[in-house]
Amino acid sequence: xxxxxxxxxxxxxxxxxxxxxxxxxxxxxxxxxxxxxxxxxxxxxxxxxxxxxxxxxxxxxxxxxxxxxxxxxxxxxxxxxxxxxxxxxxxxxxxxxxxxxxxxxxxxxxxxxxxxxxxxxxxxxxxxxxxxxxxxxxxxxxxxxxxxxxxxxxxxxxxxxxxxxxxxxxxxxxxxxxxxxxxxxxxxxxxxxxxxxxxxxxxxxxxxxxxxxxxxxxxxxx
Amino acid sequence: xxxxxxxxxxxxxxxxxxxxxxxxxxxxxxxxxxxxxxxxxxxxxxxxxxxxxxxxxxxxxxxxxxxxxxxxxxxxxxxxxxxxxxxxxxxxxxxxxxxxxxxxxxxxxxxxxxxxxxxxxxxxxxxxxxxxxxxxxxxxxxxxxxxxxxxxxxxxxxxxxxxxxxxxxxxxxxxxxxxxxxxxxxxxxxxxxxxxxxxxxxxxxxxxxxxxxxxxxxxxxxxxxxxxxxxxxxxxxxxxxxxxxxxxxxxxxxxxxxxxxxxxxxxxxxxxxxxxxxxxxxxxxxxxxxxxxxxxxxxxxxxxxxxxxxxxxxxxxxxxxxxxxxxxxxxxxxxxxxxxxxxxxxxxxxxxxxxxxxxxxxxxxxxxxxxxxxxxxxxxxxxxxxxxxxxxxxxxxxxxxxxxxxxxxxxxxxxxxxxxx
Numbered sequence: 001x002x003x004x005x006x007x008x009x010x011x012x013x014x015x016x017x018x019x020x021x022x023x024x025x026x027x028x029x030x031x032x033x034x035x036x037x038x039x040x041x042x043x044x045x046x047x048x049x050x051x052x053x054x055x056x057x058x059x060x061x062x063x064x065x066x067x068x069x070x071x072x073x074x075x076x077x078x079x080x081x082x083x084x085x086x087x088x089x090x091x092x093x094x095x096x097x098x099x100x101x102x103x104x105x106x107x108x109x110x111x112x113x114x115x116x117x118x119x120x121x122x123x124x125x126x127x128x129x130x131x132x133x134x135x136x137x138x139x140x141x142x143x144x145x146x147x148x149x150x151x152x153x154x155x156x157x158x159x160x161x162x163x164x165x166x167x168x169x170x171x172x173x174x175x176x177x178x179x180x181x182x183x184x185x186x187x188x189x190x191x192x193x194x195x196x197x198x199x200x201x202x203x204x205x206x207x208x209x210x211x212x213x214x215x216x217x218x219x220x221x222x
Numbered sequence: 223x224x225x226x227x228x229x230x231x232x233x234x235x236x237x238x239x240x241x242x243x244x245x246x247x248x249x250x251x252x253x254x255x256x257x258x259x260x261x262x263x264x265x266x267x268x269x270x271x272x273x274x275x276x277x278x279x280x281x282x283x284x285x286x287x288x289x290x291x292x293x294x295x296x297x298x299x300x301x302x303x304x305x306x307x308x309x310x311x312x313x314x315x316x317x318x319x320x321x322x323x324x325x326x327x328x329x330x331x332x333x334x335x336x337x338x339x340x341x342x343x344x345x346x347x348x349x350x351x352x353x354x355x356x357x358x359x360x361x362x363x364x365x366x367x368x369x370x371x372x373x374x375x376x377x378x379x380x381x382x383x384x385x386x387x388x389x390x391x392x393x394x395x396x397x398x399x400x401x402x403x404x405x406x407x408x409x410x411x412x413x414x415x416x417x418x419x420x421x422x423x424x425x426x427x428x429x430x431x432x433x434x435x436x437x438x439x440x441x442x443x444x445x446x447x448x449x450x451x452x453x454x455x456x457x458x459x460x461x462x463x464x465x466x467x468x469x470x471x472x473x474x475x476x477x478x479x480x481x482x483x484x485x486x487x488x489x490x491x492x493x494x495x496x497x498x499x500x501x502x503x504x505x506x507x508x509x510x511x512x513x514x515x516x517x518x519x520x521x522x523x524x525x526x527x528x529x530x531x532x533x534x535x536x537x538x539x540x541x542x543x544x545x546x547x548x549x550x551x552x553x554x555x556x557x558x559x560x561x562x563x564x565x566x567x568x569x570x571x572x573x574x575x576x577x578x579x580x581x582x583x584x585x586x587x588x589x590x591x592x593x594x595x596x597x598x599x600x601x602x603x604x605x606x607x608x609x610x611x612x613x614x615x616x617x618x619x620x621x622x623x624x625x626x627x628x629x630x631x632x633x634x635x636x637x638x639x640x641x642x643x
């Protein structure tokens with residue numbers, strides 16, 4: 001089954017009167033359950049590609065099908081709901097909500113789905129246990145180390161049991177050992193839950209966890 | 223609920239900025255409350271002065287001409303068959319009492335000085351001059367609802383049948399005449415037919431009230447006044463009601479009464495008779511409106527600034543929330559709620575601070591002011607029931623002020639915000 005399919009995707013950025021092409025007619029597809037790594041130098045277009053695959057950016061032209069749905073046909077409300085139910089995000093800078101505790105950060109996507117309080121509490125407890133943070137549930141993000149914050153982000157990404165996870169440089173802000181731990185955790189989640197993982201990285205060590213590698217250069221897949 | 227919860231927490235996130243934003247609202251509203259309290263105290267005193275002058279909630283006179291040329295010269299406007307009319311008026315809904323009244327001018331002389339006084343005459347059977355110290359709580363409650371009964375005796379007793387020629391004068395008049403309780407003053411007044419009459423009146427009470435009232439108004443027995451100026455009945459009937467808010471209703475009901483003897487029966491509400499009171503009230507209301515408008519404008523700019531800064535600082539967070547599935551409208555609502563909460567918290571604490579400051583100022587003795595040549599103290603008595611117009615416009619303006627930055631937050635492209643550091 002195809003998780004994500006891109007057909008002739010072009011992305012242009014406009015800086016004042018100058019137009020810069022970030023993606024030059026990219027076509028690709030990612031199979032369900034795969035772990036895909038996007039590699040390429042800075043400015044190659046891998047983050048743009050990742051954003052488009054994660055439905056948080058729109059292509060200038062071309063078609064994006066996620067789980068068979070053409071996301072360009074969705075309204076903002078439908079697309080938000082689609083992201084919430086279908087995708088999980090892991091960011092380089094963790095991007096936890098600072099006014100929420102660890103458990104509230106993880107719980108937030110379920111709140112948007114209007115899951116019952118009892119069910120939310122159980123699922124949050126389970127996922128925090130699986131990432132080894134059950135005793136940190138009531139802490140604020142600024143009371144955690146970088147590795148712990150990224151674990152919270154992983155828990156938040158997985159709490160809705162999404163079809164796939166988009167991770168942009170998930171280990172870039174972490175030391176080597178912690179980064180390795182995070183990648184092992186993601187690989188374990190992929191194995192246990194069958195979640196498709198698409199991530200971008202510069203780090204060859206991190207790319208070793210991928211089953212497929214897509215190399216991006218100057219807006220093209222090479 | 224998500225948006226409101228998030229909004230509430232974000233208020234306390236940048237404590238320093240929220241503190242200054244809230245303080246600008248709190249101080250502004252507190253200042254407004256203190257000023258309102260001052261104005262209210264002034265107006266209550268002023269109204270007391272007006273009603274102590276014998277206006278009542280509603281007046282009934284023989285004809286509209288009475289109010290043009292008959293006050294204190296009542297001889298051509300005596301209500302005929304007044305007992306029957308009083309009986310009819312007492313049956314009107316909301317009417318608590320119907321008091322026959324006479325008014326005339328007279329020269330009051332002590333052994334040292336002569337001054338002009340406006341004599342108000344009411345039946346002594348009606349406890350017009352209930353002594354505040356002796357009155358029961360029920361009497362005082364009634365007195366507060368019936369303006370004519372709030373005269374507060376600082377010394378002496380109410381008028382009674384025991385001393386038919388008794389008079390109650392104000393502290394100021396007593397001071398000018400240099401008389402005390404038990405002294406006798408000689409009063410010279412015009413009588414029916416155009417002649418003059420003179421009589422001795424014994425001071426049975428001295429009241430404390432509004433400055434003007436104390437100086438010019440004196441109270442005597444209605445029966446004594448009738449015989450003194452030689453008339454058969456009252457020139458006006460003063461109606462006191464169960465509640466001042468029913469004045470308009472009762473005025474309507476009274477107009478429907480067809481008295482066979484007075485086909486042109488005239489009614490006047492206390493607000494119509496107190497022209498100067500109305501002018502002063504309008505002036506203060508205009509002041510308050512202008513101050514409130516300036517304050518709201520300041521709050522508008524403060525909230526716009528705060529919320530714009532907040533959006534700028536939370537770009538990446540907005541992107542994260544959107545990526546997680548928060549819709550555009552939920553993001554917009556979060557920022558609007560945030561502004562609204564700032565307005566609500568600021569205005570509520572502003573009102574509280576205003577009341578606390580008023581209390582402190584009152585403890586310190588209020589504000590000394592020169593009034594009618596004498597030093598008087600004015601206090602701050604803000605009314606909790608009139609605080610709503612201080613709160614809801616602030617919340618409304620805060621919501622409006624937040625709408626712009628909130629809309630901007632909602633329109634941000636997710637990928638752009640996530641690149642924002």
